[in-house]
Structure formats: structure tokens, C-alpha cells
Amino acid sequence: MGKPRTAVGRCLRTHEELKSTFPDARCELDFESPFQLLVATILSAQATDKSVNKATPKLFKIYDTPERLAVAEIPEIEKLIKSIGLFRSKAKNLKGMARKLIVDFDSQVPNGMDDLVSLPGVGRKTANVVRSVALGLPGLPVDTHVTRIVQRMGITGESDPVKIERVVGEMLPSDAQGEFSLRVILHGRQVCFARNPNCTECILNYFCPNAFKV
């Protein structure tokens, strides 16, 4: 197979190659509804999915609706999530998010980007996870792995996550954006490490402009 010579070509080939490596890539947070995924994703900022999945069963059992979470005592929420980093601010955000869902969105998780990012604790990355994973809408979550890998692959030179989301999002079919992000994140965790990437074992090394150079 020849090497793709344009940024769009490298983006689409990256997607295809990683699809064969990670055919079943899925969000690793446990959830059963958009509301639960919203809660879990807020908790996952600067924390591992594993640590979030340990805490959420009890949290979801007690606070199973925005109404219950909105009237919770913050120390009670803190108790349930204290094994997760930044638990104090996250507890406040969870309560604030639930109140806003009730007041502004009829207790439903909104699907628009502007509405999602108006919720406490929700930035574009979280909003894009909720859109692409729970709501089946276009959404390209950009984290540190995605940022590093699209730069190394010569897909974009941008370093601002919002610009990366726009530029790379335009290169992909809208229904592939979420999966692209999930697969690139797995590639970053397992192969293209921040330091000493494993270029020898990398399925992308035949067209990566930075293969064996990092």
C-alpha cells in the first residue's frame, strides 16, 4: 500500500489502520444512560476510567436522577467519590450540573455543544464524549493523546484542542469522529507513548512522518 501524501490522506489512513488494530474500541467508562455518562465523564477529568468505574455504581444507585443529585449534600457526594482526583470540585460540579439540567433542560441531557458546555464541569472534551458515545452525534474528543498523535502523524500542526477538533473533524466523516478519538487514545496508551514511542511495533510507521525520530 502506498503512502498517503496529504494531511487528509494521513488522517483517513490512520483511522483505517487503527480500526483494524482496535476493531471494538469503546468508551471504557461504565454507564447506562446519557445522564450517567455525563456524570462519569465529569469525574474522569485527570483520573483513570478504572477509578471512576469503581466509584460510580454506588453513586448511580443513590443519585439516580438529576433531581436526587441536585438536592444532595456536597459532603455526601464527596464521600462517594473521594478516591478520585479533584473530588471536592467535582462534587460541587456534579450538584451544579444536576441543578442546571433541571432548571434549563427539563432534566434531560442536552445535545447541543453550547448547551453542554454551559453545565458546570463540562468542557468541550466532555461534551464531545457525551455527544459521540451516548447520543450518537458527531463529536471528536481531543485529549493529550489525540493532540500528540495528530501532530506526529502530520495531520495538523495545531496544538490548541479546539482548533484540532475543528480541523481534524472536517477531515473525517461525521459518524467516524468519536471512534477516531477512541482509537487514537488507545494507540497513545499502548504504542505511541509521549516518551519513547514504540515505532518498531507501530502499524502506522510506514507513513508516519515522525517514525523513529521522536
Ligand code: SF4
Ligand atoms: S511511527 Fe512512532 S511516532 Fe509515528 S505514530 Fe507510530 S509510534 Fe507514534
